[in-house]
Amino acid sequence: MTNDKTNNKISGAEIILKAFVNEGVDTIFGYPGGxxxxxxxxxxxxxxxxxxLARHEQAAAHAAEGYARSTxxxxxxxxxxxxxxxxxxxxxxxxxLDSIPLVCISGQVATGLIGTDGFQEADITGLTRSxxxxxxxxxxxxxxxxxxxxxxxxxxxxxxxxxxxxxxxDVQNNKAHYSxxxxxxxxxxxxKPYNTAVSHQKIVAAVDLMANAKKxxxxxxxxxxxxxxxxxxxxTELVHxxxxxxxxxLMGLGGFPxxxxxxxxxxxxxxxxxxxxxxxxCDVMINIGARFxxxxxxxxxAFSPNSKKIHVDIDETSIDKIIHVDVSITxxxxxxxxxxxxxxxxxxxxxxxxxxxxxxxxxxxxxxxxSLSYEQSDVKIxxxxxxxxLNKLSYKHKPFVSTDVGQHQMWAAQxxxxxxxxxxxxxxxxxxxxxxxxxxxxxxxxxPDSLAICVSGDASFLMxxxxxxxxxQYNLPVKIFILNNRYMGMxxxxxxxxxxxxxxxxxxxxxxxxxxLADSFGIKGMRCENPEELPAKITEMLEYQGPVLFDCxxxxxxxVFPMIPAGAAHNEILLGKQASLYVQKDMNAV
Amino acid sequence: xxxxxxxxxxxxxxxxxxxxxxxxxxxxxxxxxxxxxLNVAPVSADKKLSRITVTSYTTTKTADxxxxxxxxxxxxxxxxxxxxxxxxxxxxxxxxKVIGDEEKREKAxxxxxxxxxxxxxxxxDSVVFEIIGTxxxxxxxxxxxxxxxxxxxxxxxxxxxxxxxxxxxxxxx
Numbered sequence: 001m002t003n004d005k006t007n008n009k010i011s012g013a014e015i016i017l018k019a020f021v022n023e024g025v026d027t028i029f030g031y032p033g034g035x036x037x038x039x040x041x042x043x044x045x046x047x048x049x050x051x052x053l054a055r056h057e058q059a060a061a062h063a064a065e066g067y068a069r070s071t072x073x074x075x076x077x078x079x080x081x082x083x084x085x086x087x088x089x090x091x092x093x094x095x096x097l098d099s100i101p102l103v104c105i106s107g108q109v110a111t112g113l114i115g116t117d118g119f120q121e122a123d124i125t126g127l128t129r130s131x132x133x134x135x136x137x138x139x140x141x142x143x144x145x146x147x148x149x150x151x152x153x154x155x156x157x158x159x160x161x162x163x164x165x166x167x168x169x170d171v172q173n174n175k176a177h178y179s180x181x182x183x184x185x186x187x188x189x190x191x192k193p194y195n196t197a198v199s200h201q202k203i204v205a206a207v208d209l210m211a212n213a214k215k216x217x218x219x220x221x222x223x224x225x226x227x228x229x230x231x232x233x234x235x236t237e238l239v240h241x242x243x244x245x246x247x248x249x250l251m252g253l254g255g256f257p258x259x260x261x262x263x264x265x266x267x268x269x270x271x272x273x274x275x276x277x278x279x280x281x282c283d284v285m286i287n288i289g290a291r292f293x294x295x296x297x298x299x300x301x302a303f304s305p306n307s308k309k310i311h312v313d314i315d316e317t318s319i320d321k322i323i324h325v326d327v328s329i330t331x332x333x334x335x336x337x338x339x340x341x342x343x344x345x346x347x348x349x350x351x352x353x354x355x356x357x358x359x360x361x362x363x364x365x366x367x368x369x370x371s372l373s374y375e376q377s378d379v380k381i382x383x384x385x386x387x388x389x390l391n392k393l394s395y396k397h398k399p400f401v402s403t404d405v406g407q408h409q410m411w412a413a414q415x416x417x418x419x420x421x422x423x424x425x426x427x428x429x430x431x432x433x434x435x436x437x438x439x440x441x442x443x444x445x446x447x448p449d450s451l452a453i454c455v456s457g458d459a460s461f462l463m464x465x466x467x468x469x470x471x472x473q474y475n476l477p478v479k480i481f482i483l484n485n486r487y488m489g490m491x492x493x494x495x496x497x498x499x500x501x502x503x504x505x506x507x508x509x510x511x512x513x514x515x516x517l518a519d520s521f522g523i524k525g526m527r528c529e530n531p532e533e534l535p536a537k538i539t540e541m542l543e544y545q546g547p548v549l550f551d552c553x554x555x556x557x558x559x560v561f562p563m564i565p566a567g568a569a570h571n572e573i574l575l576g577k578q579a580s581l582y583v584q585k586d587m588n589a590v
Numbered sequence: 591x592x593x594x595x596x597x598x599x600x601x602x603x604x605x606x607x608x609x610x611x612x613x614x615x616x617x618x619x620x621x622x623x624x625x626x627x628l629n630v631a632p633v634s635a636d637k638k639l640s641r642i643t644v645t646s647y648t649t650t651k652t653a654d655x656x657x658x659x660x661x662x663x664x665x666x667x668x669x670x671x672x673x674x675x676x677x678x679x680x681x682x683x684x685x686x687k688v689i690g691d692e693e694k695r696e697k698a699x700x701x702x703x704x705x706x707x708x709x710x711x712x713x714x715d716s717v718v719f720e721i722i723g724t725x726x727x728x729x730x731x732x733x734x735x736x737x738x739x740x741x742x743x744x745x746x747x748x749x750x751x752x753x754x755x756x757x758x759x760x761x762x763x
Binding site for chain 1: 604605608609612613616620655658659661662663664665666667
């Protein structure tokens with residue numbers, strides 16, 4: 001005992017906690033188990049780090065994602081070996097595709113047992129190689145502190161992403177010296193310094209294209225969100241001083257204020273008619289922080305065939321990956337925006353909205369088609385109506401909104417308005433059902449005084465509903481709004497349109513009674529089946545001081561429109577019944 | 591043109607640490623790309639830097655994409671497809687064993703004599719050669735020797751680089 005005191009060595013488990021504190025971590029999400037007991041024991045006897053107990057490691061990972069996306073900080077999860085770690089893989093893959101900074105600590109069997117098919121042993125470093133930015137197996141407690149600091153550095157630098165650290169039980173128990181944050185010295189992972197990366201020539205080339213454009217458009221994505229509030233402000237400034245239209249990807253919603261007149265809606269497979277047509281017909285496309293994902297481009301050979309493209313991305317390998325661009329700028333979004341604004345101003349250029357009047361008029365004509373319109377009903381609740389109402393009644397509170405995956409996700413993206421970044425939490429790249437509830441838990445934990453809403457579907461909700469217990473344990477006043485159509489809606493829609501209505505395995509038989517389910521977890525349950533009652537009930541949900549599970553029973557037959565079917569081009573977009581009636585009328589009138 | 595399958599040689603400079611090679615190999619297998627040959631060895635004086643050379647038969651489009659994705663890996667300094675660059679040179683070494691009587695051994699020696707060969711071992715009933723050349727040359731020799739019967743072949747796979755002062759990477763920038 002005396003020896004330990006004079007040596008001043010602490011256990012690996014304590015090193016982990018100290019390193020977390022030095023990295024600015026105050027909240028972690030996780031689930032204990034045999035191989036990570038030493039860590040959880042050290043956790044018990046300290047009070048700087050708060051641990052949120054999930055009910056499934058996948059949910060812990062998604063909660064950390066919601067936490068990270070809503071704050072800009074690195075999300076942290078701690079899980080045990082074997083099934084604990086493998087359960088987290090979906091969350092890590094989700095973070096990998098959506099560029100969310102996460103650090104995952106997984107317990108592992110003692111170093112002597114590795115490779116012996118030990119109890120709860122899994123080769124998690126092998127399993128997560130392709131779904132993490134980097135991962136480690138710590139074999140010596142002397143390396144532990146450095147690895148943790150490097151992991152945080154990698155997670156948050158450049159294009160953010162998940163990092164996993166596998167720590168065997170004996171390494172958690174062994175002792176070493178550690179006191180403060182260690183400087184990272186890895187030469188291979190070089191992050192370009194902020195103020196020296198971008199060549200002036202490229203900025204000039206970009207502004208040359210922008211200043212002479214007749215049909216320009218801004219196309220911005222998750223890179224703006226990851227860059228921070230500053231990027232959002234700079235983007236707004238650039239759009240205003242140029243007077244150009246702007247569209248966002250699913251991941252980029254909130255990066256530019258949706259209520260601003262320059263915003264022409266989300267683009268992509270379920271984006272607005274005007275946004276997709278503008279992308280197809282433009283002559284200069286300015287991509288900042290988006291990656292030309294296939295949900296956005298449609299058929300690559302027909303994507304925006306006549307435009308020059310400018311691409312700003314922090315990840316060099318994303319540039320010219322699928323779509324060839326004319327001017328490429330590898331940098332953080334804020335940095336590039338600052339330089340573009342400075343160059344534009346240095347040329348004494350003002351807003352070109354007048355000069356591109358013909359283009360704006362064309363966009364307005366496309367907007368008049370009102371591609372997001374739907375047939376209202378006074379008998380059934382239309383899901384579009386439900387989300388529109390939710391937006392109207394919650395807008396002033398600037399809520400955090402998460403979704404699961406499917407039709408409800410698209411309707412939330414179409415009808416909720418985000419004027420600020422970091423409020424919108426959705427699984428874009430991986431499209432993980434079961435993301436919504438844990439993600440909103442993470443966001444509510446990080447922002448306890450804000451309104452937090454999860455828009456979910458009946459199929460998605462079932463995937464991580466055990467997290468209702470977490471909501472009750474921490475008394476989180478989240479509002480879970482289920483658009484219940486007793487279907488796996490999006491899959492059913494594709495089966496209807498493409499597979500001749502053969503609804504294979506998409507009907508949700510034996511759904512639980514959501515109100516009774518909520519009650520069993522100690523949560524207020526509400527149901528609405530009547531459109532007339534909906535405004536009052538939504539208001540009741542939003543004003544209730546505590547968590548609410550809202551079963552909104554909606555029209556089963558409704559499909560998400562507009563839709564660019566897989567393999568089609570932007571101008572082959574399908575409009576809903578009502579919208580396409582309008583187009584036909586227009587053609588006949590001429 | 592970018593769609594025909596041909597031989598591509600990709601060189602990767604990487605931190606010499608466990609897991610780095612696995613990550614790089616996984617990039618190929620994830621794309622259904624068979625690795626024809628691979629070698630890895632430390633190339634810096636402090637042994638902290640390794641060079642991996644991968645040979646794969648694939649389309650140019652896939653090879654370029656893989657190169658891009660390789661540079662995204664944290665441990666990687668630089669990845670480059672070499673065959674399309676001017677001044678490309680490659681070498682491979684093979685150890686080949688032929689077992690047989692004197693007549694068979696003499697026939698084997700006659701075949702390999704035209705190539706850059708060295709006899710590593712010769713006994714009453716066997717001979718082991720070391721053969722150095724491009725991988726096409728080694729393929730040629732092995733084909734000719736196989737008529738006699740090959741009793742053991744071990745190849746290093748391609749190592750490659752450039753003529754003149756062209757470098758793969760300036761790692762201290």
